[in-house]
Amino acid sequence: MKTRHQLFIALLIAIAGGLAAFAIVKSPPQTSQQENIIKVPAVQVVEVKPERLRMDVHSQGRVMAQTEIDLITGVSGNIIKISPAFVSGGFFRKGDLLVSIDPAEHDLRVAQAQARVMEAQYQLTREEAEAEQARDEWQHLGQGDPSPLSLRIPQLREKRAKLAAEQEELKNAKLLRQRTEIRAPFNGRVRSKEVGMGQYLSSGAVLGRIYSSDLVEVRLPLSMQELAFVDFPDLPHRTHPTKMAKVVLTANYQGEQQTWTGHIVRSEGIVDQETGMTMIVAQIPDPFSLTTSKSKSSKTKVSSSVSLPMGLFVEAIIEGRWLDDLVILPASVLLKNNLVAIIDQKNQLRFRTVEVLRRQRDQVIISAGLNAGERVFVSGLHHPIEGTQVTPVEFVQEDSKLAHEAMIKEESVSTQFTP
Numbered sequence: 001m002k003t004r005h006q007l008f009i010a011l012l013i014a015i016a017g018g019l020a021a022f023a024i025v026k027s028p029p030q031t032s033q034q035e036n037i038i039k040v041p042a043v044q045v046v047e048v049k050p051e052r053l054r055m056d057v058h059s060q061g062r063v064m065a066q067t068e069i070d071l072i073t074g075v076s077g078n079i080i081k082i083s084p085a086f087v088s089g090g091f092f093r094k095g096d097l098l099v100s101i102d103p104a105e106h107d108l109r110v111a112q113a114q115a116r117v118m119e120a121q122y123q124l125t126r127e128e129a130e131a132e133q134a135r136d137e138w139q140h141l142g143q144g145d146p147s148p149l150s151l152r153i154p155q156l157r158e159k160r161a162k163l164a165a166e167q168e169e170l171k172n173a174k175l176l177r178q179r180t181e182i183r184a185p186f187n188g189r190v191r192s193k194e195v196g197m198g199q200y201l202s203s204g205a206v207l208g209r210i211y212s213s214d215l216v217e218v219r220l221p222l223s224m225q226e227l228a229f230v231d232f233p234d235l236p237h238r239t240h241p242t243k244m245a246k247v248v249l250t251a252n253y254q255g256e257q258q259t260w261t262g263h264i265v266r267s268e269g270i271v272d273q274e275t276g277m278t279m280i281v282a283q284i285p286d287p288f289s290l291t292t293s294k295s296k297s298s299k300t301k302v303s304s305s306v307s308l309p310m311g312l313f314v315e316a317i318i319e320g321r322w323l324d325d326l327v328i329l330p331a332s333v334l335l336k337n338n339l340v341a342i343i344d345q346k347n348q349l350r351f352r353t354v355e356v357l358r359r360q361r362d363q364v365i366i367s368a369g370l371n372a373g374e375r376v377f378v379s380g381l382h383h384p385i386e387g388t389q390v391t392p393v394e395f396v397q398e399d400s401k402l403a404h405e406a407m408i409k410e411e412s413v414s415t416q417f418t419p
Contacts, residue, residue: 046329070208124159247282249316348390
């Protein structure tokens with residue numbers, strides 16, 4: 001009985017094993033093979049859109065007068081009159097009397113010179129009569145050719161020379177008399193006054209310092225690259241006049257942001273050995289709005305009714321040249337040696353060399369090397385490799401023209417200049 005039970009158990013085990021083997025043969029187990037899935041990295045790209053841009057340039061400078069001189073007396077004497085306008089900050093017009101020096105001494109010299117001229121004229125007239133008489137006498141009594149002395153020719157020349165000398169002395173006396181009235185040589189303003197009423201002055205004494213109010217200048221430093229974007233007259237023998245670039249000056253003055261306009265008129269033509277920059281000069285007409293306030297129809301006007309004071313530090317936006325087919329891109333598109341990565345039709349990275357016209361912290365302007373519609377890699381890979389498969393995602397950037405203006409404003413930081 002015990003043996004039969006063991007056989008039965010063995011039979012059951014054999015049947016179960018056979019069924020399991022049959023099931024395994026008919027339905028073999030599927031091994032879970034993990035496929036190596038390569039994730040394609042997503043990168044941000046920007047589409048190339050060439051544009052026509054004006055390459056404005058930023059700079060800074062300090063306002064200075066185009067003409068500034070010391071007012072100097074040409075004669076000595078005591079001051080008897082000072083114009084109310086001859087004070088620090090006072091305005092004057094060309095020809096206005098600023099300072100008068102006592103003319104009594106010079107009036108005397110003029111009178112004395114006039115007397116000597118009259119005497120010389122008398123002596124000349126008398127000598128001419130004597131010469132005429134000598135000529136008549138020789139014609140009646142003389143024989144042969146008369147000598148110059150017989151005709152009193154040397155004496156006549158002497159009298160004429162003395163009259164000419166006395167006439168020049170009279171002119172000089174009148175000139176010195178005229179110099180007792182010191183008049184303004186141009187329309188201007190007084191920077192400083194150095195004299196007072198009754199003060200005795202010697203010839204060559206400084207009365208004060210004045211400057212022209214018709215025109216002011218601002219010296220603006222530019223780099224060699226920036227100089228290529230600005231039109232200004234540089235060569236005097238050019239047959240065709242160069243269009244002068246417009247410049248807009250801004251400064252915080254009288255508690256507000258003020259604006260003035262002018263033009264670039266010349267370059268100083270010298271490159272600074274330390275900074276590698278050159279100076280161009282902007283001129284602003286009528287800085288004190290003196291003529292525009294009288295005539296609203298004036299063709300030359302400043303854009304602000306507020307005066308432009310001397311010595312004010314101003315920011316300058318210089319109107320640049322228009323250039324075609326320029327591309328504004330984020331600065332991150334540039335790799336080493338002016339390389340950029342292009343996304344080709346197979347979404348693979350391809351390196352290309354481009355020409356960079358201008359670069360800043362956040363933006364660059366490409367002038368050559370890219371075609372319209374191409375996609376340029378912006379970000380997404382720390383180390384881009386040629387041929388890498390990527391998934392392009394459009395990079396959202398601000399309007400290119402606004403970006404260009406913002407980029408230009410940053411130039412003022414890179415071209416800081418202490419006048």
